[in-house]
Amino acid sequence: MLRLSGLAGLLGLAELLPRLGLVDDDYLPPASRIVAALAAEARTAAFWTAVGDTLTAWAIGLVIACTLGVAAGVLIGAVPVLRTWTASTIEFLRPIPSVALIPLAVLLYGTGLGSTLLLVVYAAFWQVLVQVLHGVADVDPVAEETARSFRFSAWARVRHVLWPTALPYVFTGLRLAAAVALVLAVTAELVIGAPGLGSVIAVAQSSGAIATMDALIVVTGLLGVAINLGARLAERRLLSWHQSVRGEVAG
Amino acid sequence: MLEVSGLRKVYRSQRREVEAIRDLTFTVDDGELVCVVGPSGCGKTTLLRCVAGLLGPTGGAVRLAGNAVTGPPPGMAVVFQEYGRSLFPWLSVHDNVDLPLRQKRVPRPRRAALVSEALTAVGLDGTQQSNPWQLSGGMQQRVAIARAVAYEPSVLLMDEPFAAVDAQTRAELEDLVRALWQRLGVTILFVTHDIDEAVYLGQRVLVLSASPTVVQDELLVDLPAARDQLHTRADARFTALRARVYEQIQAAKGAQPNTAISS
């Protein structure tokens, strides 16, 4: 009940502020007008194409980033020498802001899907990699030694000791990557003009259709909420067996 | 004097009510050391939290020197069972002991004296600048005791303070509590689930029943004031008292099985 009251309050405020003239309604249209704009948008095919484009870029980018991130993470994690020698490079490359690649993406791919993918993959990859590395570092030395004493092969050690330990971290990485991927997908569309919600927002802004722009932004927020909830739900379902050992490490 | 009269505590959640304490009445005289012992899950901690003013009772009252306890009263210090969680990990040992005194606006020179006296009294010289987590469990609990002692309370509440330390440390800490009590003349209410500990430490032992809790029995520990681990525990009188508390607790378990009443 209380949870809904907050949302209701926000909507009420967004309706009343412009209606009472406290905020210029050219800047912030009343909530009802934004909802109407949203309804109008939802009847157009262009809107759904844009949503589809954004989600496609998001999904493809996420899959590539996760595959690369998990593969690299397990490889680096399983070979201690690699771990020591790559640590500094990872620490150096990780904080490079993905948006620094925007000009490069434009030159290489123009306003196509490739531009969006480059940014999404770059940003999401580090989220996954860092979590996987944390997970691999978390392997219980006793478990590792037990496996060694039973003469497990290298592959069996990865399969039965390293991977199960790292799994919860992998999921945390996927969850964080899913959120970041959406941010970068929309950003690329907004700044570069690749097809998707971001570019439709840019168009709405430049044509002064403020209510439509706000409605589209609300849609990106709803997508974000849906992705967060979905990721958390999937995580809880798939990891119900070892909630207790789960620790989130901020990347 | 600490008076607990008709204390009742019912925990309410949305679907059900659990009566943790039904009716507790007892008093602790100034300067007395009273141990409260009872079967596990009998509401000992609930009782202590009510006395400390951390929890409002459902019925009845707690009075300290005639004043009803409605929040944590001044002049009362608490030592919790979970020493690891009750010390501020981001403060040094010294600051952990010092902080409550600062809140009490004790002047600085007096504070410095109190802190170092208390730490010396519990045998923790030279650890002032350490963080609590750098110490062993027993030493952490000593810090918590030092913090309580430095606070100069008139009443000291101890909630199973030694439940999580090893047996040898426990014996040392028990002697430490008795020594501090005899030296400072503070009133101590000591909650424990350990029968030996209750008889060894207390002047009086209150035996609680299983939940919903009432006072099952009350006995005077007529052992000499000077006690030590070796002789006191071998004393025939000690064994007899211990047996009586044990019987009462068994009776308490048998007579009133755990009942959670639904409404």
Place this chain on the structure above:
Amino acid sequence: MIRRFLTVLALPVTLFLFWYVASRTSESFYAPPLRTILVAFGDTWTWPRLRADVLPSLGRLAAGYLLAALLGVGLGIAVGASRRLRAAAEPVLEFFRAVPPPVLVPVIMVFAGIGNAMKVIVIVSGCVWPILLNTVEGVRAVDAVLSDTSRAYGITGFARLRYLLLPGAAPQIITGLRQALSLAIILMVISEMVAASNGLGFTIVQFQRSFAIPQMWSGIIVLGLLGFVLSELFRLGERFALGWYHGRREAQRRS
């Protein structure tokens, strides 16, 4: 010591040399030789340029980030300390956090124009959510026994904030601040790319639009260095602020 130095530097140096050698004879318009990029770097990022473009960017970044930190921690403590407020605010906060922050640029441009204020507001409105939500979580997770201890010893009011809530929530607050830092850099660059007349983002896009490719690459390197330096500074600060936290974790791990 030497060995450590070697492991830290070996791979980066190898990669750098590889790039340098492999691109030496590059004819590609988009991937000029690293030598050319390095020369362009020296020519481009001179002191006047740093003052004209990098300092304003850093100023916006600092202003936005600090404001967001103040707002986020302040509101987060207020919301976290009250169960009712938390229940009411959480869905709203989750929504705002889920909005991709760069889309706020056009909204904020509508009423804040394209000046410095717009960029600072963009950074604040994007960075405040992770800080706020993590602070709420941190305050909520303050240990119950410690909270009881504080009450029992009369540690209330401002002292409670200073000695219990802030340090208790600090690990989560720092997590939020770290997430916000990378967001802040992104938002600074984006807001300058979309609408600005100076700043790092603006300059790099200018290079790209005028096909000054080596200069553009050098700009990307500057952004990379900026990200790296800020994250190292952050790490130093964290080690200082959370020494107790890491120490205790180590202690718990050992036992």
